[in-house]
Amino acid sequence: MLSPRSDNEVEAIYLRQRMTVYRVCFAYLKNPADTEDAVQETFFRLIRKVPAFASEEHEKAWLIRTAANICKDELKRRYRTHESLDVHPELQSEDGSRTSDVFRAVTELPDKYKAVIYLYYYEGYDSAEIARMLRKPKSTVRNYLHEARKLLKERLGEDFYEG
Template identity: 45%
Template sequence: MGVCSREEIEAVYRRNFKLVYQVCLVLMKSVSDAEDAAQTVFRRVLERGEVFRDPEHEKAWLIVTARNECRDQLKHWWRRGRADPSALDGLIWEDPREGDVWEQVAALPEKHRLVLFLHYYQGYSTDEIAKMLGENPSTVRSRLVQARKKLKIRLEAEGYGTT
């Protein structure tokens, strides 16, 4: 791998900022904290200074780095209790009702939110998510099943799926 030029780093930023920011927002549930985490991720790209092997390696590295940065920030005592689920309103959804659904997704544990986001909103297969997150594919599939069950219960309690 070669050293990244300024232009290559700028291109990585342009191609991936929205994805990294959305991952951070899904995990942090706070606009300002998601912005901080996303900035830190791209600072790490600068520090890394190497060209990515291919576009999939680039995305996987950024998603995992974003997840790890968010986890680190969420561990700090000053961060606890600052989540604002309404922060997720800034995400752009294909269907206007998806924003309501996403409120229920946001209430799920991180391990479920992340796999739902990567699978349904970013289009990754369970095998791709497993490789990206360093998990067993069956673990990712199991988390998706658990997440869908929990989400179904939450949505039914809110009146979705009833006529």
């Protein structure tokens, strides 16, 4: 239970979850340099704390919560001017930037909504599952989703709807 994980185990978790962790961190920090640091710190904590996981879902939930806490601490500790999203090539979509508008709108949501939006829309979890992962009441998660969708609709215009 308390034995350090082997190199293979750590590497397997890293390769399995790094994109998830990266996307969550980027949503908070909005620039690749800080995101890279936050991703590394998330996995450093995994190595130090050696948490026990009942499943890969549990593993993902732990990493997302840890990454979110690291990012929130970073945002509290330092004020910095975020680079414009326009300079990041990965955000330039081929169809004329619709997806980058969407992502920009998501990153501009209040911090408390970001992890919920990511888990709901990207990972496909329902509100009950998200509530367990983030250790929040189900009613809170439903409120966050409702409020976040309202804000996205305001920012993205009337053609925003849920399919």
